[in-house]
Amino acid sequence: MFDKILIANRGEIALRVIRACREMGIKSVAVHSTADADAMHVRMADEAICIGPAPGTESYLNVAAIIAACEVTGAQAIHPGYGFLSENASFVQIIEDHGLTFIGPTAEHIRTMGDKITAKDTMIKLGVPCVPGSEGGVPDLAAAKKLGAEMGYPVIIKATAGGGGRGMKVAATAADMESAFMTARAEGKSNFGNDEVYIEKYLTTPRHIEIQVFGDGKGKAVHLGERDCSLQRRHQKVFEEAPGPSITPEERAKIGKVCADAVAKINYIGAGTIEFLYENGEFYFIEMNTRLQVEHPVTEAIFGVDLVREQILVAAGESMTFGQDDLEINGHSIEVRINAERLPNFAPCPGKITAYHAPGGLGVRMDSALYQGYSIPPYYDSLIGKLIVHGRDRAEALARLDRALGELIVDGIDTTTPLFHALLQEKDIHTGEYNIHWLEKWLDANM
Ligand code: ADP
Numbered sequence: 001m002f003d004k005i006l007i008a009n010r011g012e013i014a015l016r017v018i019r020a021c022r023e024m025g026i027k028s029v030a031v032h033s034t035a036d037a038d039a040m041h042v043r044m045a046d047e048a049i050c051i052g053p054a055p056g057t058e059s060y061l062n063v064a065a066i067i068a069a070c071e072v073t074g075a076q077a078i079h080p081g082y083g084f085l086s087e088n089a090s091f092v093q094i095i096e097d098h099g100l101t102f103i104g105p106t107a108e109h110i111r112t113m114g115d116k117i118t119a120k121d122t123m124i125k126l127g128v129p130c131v132p133g134s135e136g137g138v139p140d141l142a143a144a145k146k147l148g149a150e151m152g153y154p155v156i157i158k159a160t161a162g163g164g165g166r167g168m169k170v171a172a173t174a175a176d177m178e179s180a181f182m183t184a185r186a187e188g189k190s191n192f193g194n195d196e197v198y199i200e201k202y203l204t205t206p207r208h209i210e211i212q213v214f215g216d217g218k219g220k221a222v223h224l225g226e227r228d229c230s231l232q233r234r235h236q237k238v239f240e241e242a243p244g245p246s247i248t249p250e251e252r253a254k255i256g257k258v259c260a261d262a263v264a265k266i267n268y269i270g271a272g273t274i275e276f277l278y279e280n281g282e283f284y285f286i287e288m289n290t291r292l293q294v295e296h297p298v299t300e301a302i303f304g305v306d307l308v309r310e311q312i313l314v315a316a317g318e319s320m321t322f323g324q325d326d327l328e329i330n331g332h333s334i335e336v337r338i339n340a341e342r343l344p345n346f347a348p349c350p351g352k353i354t355a356y357h358a359p360g361g362l363g364v365r366m367d368s369a370l371y372q373g374y375s376i377p378p379y380y381d382s383l384i385g386k387l388i389v390h391g392r393d394r395a396e397a398l399a400r401l402d403r404a405l406g407e408l409i410v411d412g413i414d415t416t417t418p419l420f421h422a423l424l425q426e427k428d429i430h431t432g433e434y435n436i437h438w439l440e441k442w443l444d445a446n447m
Helices: 012-025 041-043 063-073 089-099 109-115 116-125 141-151 174-192 248-267 296-304 306-317 394-407 419-425 425-430 438-446
Strands: 004-007 027-032 046-051 077-079 155-163 165-171 198-200 209-216 222-231 238-244 267-278 282-289 332-339 356-358 364-368 383-391 410-411
Touching: 004 012, 004 063, 004 238, 012 027, 012 041, 012 306, 012 364, 027 041, 027 063, 041 419, 046 063, 063 089, 063 222, 077 306, 089 109, 109 116, 116 155, 116 198, 116 282, 141 155, 141 174, 155 174, 155 306, 165 174, 165 356, 165 364, 209 248, 222 296, 222 438, 238 296, 238 419, 248 267, 296 306, 296 332, 296 364, 296 383, 306 425, 364 394, 364 410, 383 394, 394 419, 410 419
Parallel strands: 004 027, 004 077, 027 046
Antiparallel strands: 155 165, 155 198, 209 222, 209 267, 222 238, 238 332, 267 282, 332 383, 356 410, 364 383
8 A cells, every 4th residue: 555645636625635545544745836835735734745836737737846746755646636637648647657656547548538539439339328429520510510410400519628518519500500610629729729529419408417437447347326417507517416316226227337347348447437418218428537526425425435545445456345236325415516606607706714614413524625714716716615415315415405504604705605505495406307407597597
């Protein structure tokens, strides 16, 4: 087992990894930008090293500085968290070239799944059902128009390198194709340095259902059920739950096995998420994320496992602590993302926290790097906390969420907390009847 792990990230996810390390008796090294000198992950880790100035590109994405920090501190492995370098195949290659261990999948798996066209191709070959669409990339507008006419509108044009909801445009009719195609391409080019795009049928009322998988890198893999992440704003998740309110045990077992078998076949190592759209009882693959997801705690809650601990174990060449038969769902869990944003426009709202009180009590977990007196810097993601609740059933989880939100105090800045108070007044949230468009419609009508 490793003696020391460096965490190439910040915020709540850095704390999450430090906590797992501490429980395993492993020393942790935090890295930080100059803007984060006072951040909680710096205070909580056993050691901390400054790796550059405030902008992420010069610090948390600064590969040379991160490798140097490993050498200076003697850390043997790097946990990337999510975002930043977590899905960067060349980073993984560089880590290995330095004799260090990346806590995550291989560079090859990251490369395959990071290119959405290649990912889809691979999944089709592995027997995973996909959204109908173009076979591979679509070279130009004429080809796009031809395909649109053949497939029937609406369609969605997606950048193969896209992520975080960027590089995706819907063409509702043939008249929209030109601007949608050009915009998706331009976004792919400017955000991800790759203008290749592909086309999919645009599903009009799907839910977003994702399957958590976990492999040991030696051909053994399991699934840990699904998460429903349909409540989205601008293709970004804000409320996630497990199990999915619309998924039956039979459906779970079936799609779960397809996913576990697929990743076992490619000797996948560590945590991964296979994302689907789900409509009329069918699953359609959209992408695979080769990292820990923001919403992993809802899965941890219902299965009672520590996914970060398992990631560290398999990265060190040890066995996973569970097999498929050990995994049984216990109750229901919901996560809401507390962002430093001002409603109704969700404008980023960094600033000084004048008071902070985290909710507690039975079935409540608050993953956050906030503390009273902390100043949220303006340079990074606006996620400042994840409130996760667990109950014996969905109704209990919802009641607990309401209670816990009432206890949360974050003064000095605006947060998205009022959004969740309002959502909990909605009947559809209680019946679980919502799809990926529900929240946008609700926001239009209510905010
Ligand atoms: P990203 O990598 O940017 O997160 P995804 O491919 O995972 O992009 O898609 C994100 C979200 O976009 C989905 O959860 C869904 O809301 C919407 N979406 C993606 N593909 C389709 C599609 N074919 N039809 C309808 N909605 C889609």
